[in-house]
Amino acid sequence: MRKIECISVFDMLKIGVGPSSSHTLGPWRAAQRWIQELKDKDRFFEVENVHVDLYGSLSLTGKGHATDLAVMLGLAGFDPVLMDIELIDPEIFNIRTTKSIILNGENAIYFDPEINIKFNRKFLPFHPNGITFRALLKNGKKTSSSYYSIGGGFVVKEERKNASKKMKKFQAFPFPIEKATELLAFCNSENKSVSEIVLENEKSLRTPEAIDSGLKEIWEVMLESMYIGCHTEGTLPGGLKVHRRAFDMNKRLLGDATNNTPQDWLETIRNTEVKFRQILKWVSCFAISVNEVNASLGRVVTAPTNGSAGTVPAVLMYYMVIENHNATFEEVKRFMLVAGEIGSLFKKGATISAAMGGCQAEIGVSSAMAAGALTELMGGTPAQVLMASEIAMEHHLGLTCDPIAGLVQIPCIERNAMGAIKAINAAEIALDSDATKAKVPLDKVIETMWDTAKDMNSKYKETSEGGLAVKVSLSDC
Numbered sequence: 001m002r003k004i005e006c007i008s009v010f011d012m013l014k015i016g017v018g019p020s021s022s023h024t025l026g027p028w029r030a031a032q033r034w035i036q037e038l039k040d041k042d043r044f045f046e047v048e049n050v051h052v053d054l055y056g057s058l059s060l061t062g063k064g065h066a067t068d069l070a071v072m073l074g075l076a077g078f079d080p081v082l083m084d085i086e087l088i089d090p091e092i093f094n095i096r097t098t099k100s101i102i103l104n105g106e107n108a109i110y111f112d113p114e115i116n117i118k119f120n121r122k123f124l125p126f127h128p129n130g131i132t133f134r135a136l137l138k139n140g141k142k143t144s145s146s147y148y149s150i151g152g153g154f155v156v157k158e159e160r161k162n163a164s165k166k167m168k169k170f171q172a173f174p175f176p177i178e179k180a181t182e183l184l185a186f187c188n189s190e191n192k193s194v195s196e197i198v199l200e201n202e203k204s205l206r207t208p209e210a211i212d213s214g215l216k217e218i219w220e221v222m223l224e225s226m227y228i229g230c231h232t233e234g235t236l237p238g239g240l241k242v243h244r245r246a247f248d249m250n251k252r253l254l255g256d257a258t259n260n261t262p263q264d265w266l267e268t269i270r271n272t273e274v275k276f277r278q279i280l281k282w283v284s285c286f287a288i289s290v291n292e293v294n295a296s297l298g299r300v301v302t303a304p305t306n307g308s309a310g311t312v313p314a315v316l317m318y319y320m321v322i323e324n325h326n327a328t329f330e331e332v333k334r335f336m337l338v339a340g341e342i343g344s345l346f347k348k349g350a351t352i353s354a355a356m357g358g359c360q361a362e363i364g365v366s367s368a369m370a371a372g373a374l375t376e377l378m379g380g381t382p383a384q385v386l387m388a389s390e391i392a393m394e395h396h397l398g399l400t401c402d403p404i405a406g407l408v409q410i411p412c413i414e415r416n417a418m419g420a421i422k423a424i425n426a427a428e429i430a431l432d433s434d435a436t437k438a439k440v441p442l443d444k445v446i447e448t449m450w451d452t453a454k455d456m457n458s459k460y461k462e463t464s465e466g467g468l469a470v471k472v473s474l475s476d477c
Contacts, residue, residue: 004176005348008205009198009340010214012347012369013312014153014302015221017080017088018294019408021306022129022353022462023058023065024080026149031074033155034133034145035104045107046137050075051116055130056123057355058149060463064238064406066297068117071131075111077104088297124148126158128355128461151353151361152304152343173201178348180386180442183341187382194372194382195334198341212333218301219332220262222290222313225300227262229289236295238407239474246289253278253285269321279322283424284417287314291413304343304352307359307408308366310416312339315370315423319377331377338376339369342389349443350450354401354462357453359412363419364396364449370423375430383435390442391426392419397445398452400460402467405474 016025031052038044052071054062062068072095073080073088095101101111124130127148134144147155175186175197186197202211230250236242254272259265274282290310294300303312316335320327343352346365351357372389380388396419404410459466 004173004178006173006176006201006205007344007347009202009337010218011154012152012302012304012340012343013218013336015081015218015299016153016302016306017070017083017085018297018300018306018309020065020067021153021302021304022149022151022355023062023067024070024297025153025302025306026129026151026155027054027058027067027131028070028074028080029153030131030147030149030155031071031133032079033147035075035077037145038135038143041143043135043137043143044103046139047103047107047109047135048138049109049116049136050101050103050111051118051134053118053120053132053134055120055132056128057462058129058131059119059121060465061403061406062119064403064464065408068113069297071117072101072111072113075103076101077106085297085299127353128458129353149353151351151356152347153302154347173204175201177201177341177345180345180389180446183345184382184386193334194341194376194385195337198337202337212329215333215336216329218336219329221299221301222316223262223266225290225293225298225309226286226313226317227259227265227289228298229291229293230265230285231259232292236292236409237297238295238405238409240405240407240409242295242409242413244292246285246292249281249285249288253281266317266320270325274322279318280421282321283314283318283420286317287311287416287420288413290314291408291416295407295409295413303339303369304347304365305354305362307354307412308362308416308419310413311363311366311419311423312370312373314416314420315374318420318424319374323378327377335373335377338373338385342369342372345442346393346446346449349446351453356461357449358399358456358461359401359415360393360396360399360449361453362401363415364393364399366416367392367396367419367423367426370420371426371430374423374427378427378431380427380431381435383438384430384433386442387433387435387438388423388427388430390438390440390445391429392423393442393445393449394440395422395426397449398456400456400467401462402460402469403462403464404469404472406464406469410472411468
């Protein structure tokens with residue numbers, strides 16, 4: 001029987017810390033996994049010294065993506081979902097000034113980030129985002145492990161076949177799906193919507209109560225990141241001196257309205273008359289706000305990555321404040337189930353890593369996720385859902401990843417707004433179309449995206465060695 005990887009909506013929509021799922025969240029998780037590996041082998045308390053080697057894209061844009069900080073926090077035992085964001089700077093300052101780190105909060109060792117973390121420009125053959133942890137043990141022996149951050153916070157070891165066998169996520173779903181055609185076939189044969197098929201799959205992994213609880217938590221983080229971004233003034237960290245725009249945009253659109261919680265803010269917007277010419281401004285504001293939070297090491301939801309975290313929540317907010325003021329958690333739930341499934345199709349058939357496929361793998365995928373999800377909420381058929389996703393990706397094909405100074409700011413933040421607007425446009429086109437006559441199936445655009453990714457010059461894949469990254473420097477800003 002053909003084995004199909006079962007990717008949950010909770011794999012595609014993860015809570016984490018910015019600015020990058022592949023360069024921050026992934027290395028953070030890799031450090032946690034290595035600590036656990038040492039414990040499993042009874043070597044943890046024998047560790048005397050640790051060295052971390054970052055390779056390829058993790059090295060080339062690692063400083064701008066806070067990869068070194070993520071590694072230190074992971075080694076120190078902090079969790080990206082639970083850690084108090086306010087503690088990040090003090091913890092990093094303490095490690096740097098004392099030149100020591102307490103592994104997992106249990107084993108204190110010497111650790112100087114300037115010496116013990118090395119940025120290697122060379123690429124490892126398995127994946128552009130490679131990281132190797134090396135430890136010297138008290139008995140003089142050495143041990144090491146390499147991990148690869150493959151996008152969206154997913155981390156694997158090089159022996160991928162063995163890792164796959166351990167996943168226990170094959171053929172677990174009642175509706176195993178690898179391609180869009182299979183998803184559509186299940187929808188037709190079961191007479192169910194996309195979200196209903198996905199929900200049945202999720203029920204094979206967790207209880208309905210756990211699904212609702214998890215999705216509510218994800219939505220709360222999305223809403224909170226939009227709220228924080230719209231209520232925080234100043235300049236983003238990192239040297240580009242990028243002015244936070246969401247605060248000004250929100251103030252111009254809402255005036256002097258005062259809100260003390262994310263939910264109050266949402267209700268204020270819903271009760272505000274939105275003029276036609278303001279719609280795109282609101283969508284841009286929602287998307288930009290999330291990615292300004294992401295750029296400042298704030299907590300966001302990978303959708304499917306941190307760099308593209310603003311597109312999905314911006315489109316969902318558009319639905320709630322423009323299309324349906326009476327929308328409840330049930331609509332939020334359906335939206336996320338569809339978005340997660342569309343994202344998983346791209347992960348299975350192509351990539352969601354900018355280091356592998358350029359920004360088409362991040363903003364392009366997030367736009368496709370949002371377009372499909374919005375289409376279902378607007379009454380679209382499963383075929384129209386897939387058509388909207390295809391349209392959104394079709395018009396992101398070839399999009400490069402060329403962050404200036406290696407920071408997830410320019411052009412990343414604005415791209416989330418553009419991806420959100422394209423998603424809405426794609427949904428509208430699909431809803432006005434006979435999807436049974438679509439000329440380009442979603443599976444074909446996924447294949448094309450992967451072909452494009454493989455053909456793309458490596459300097460346009462999150463290395464800051466091409467495009468805007470070499471045309472504009474910190475001194476220009």
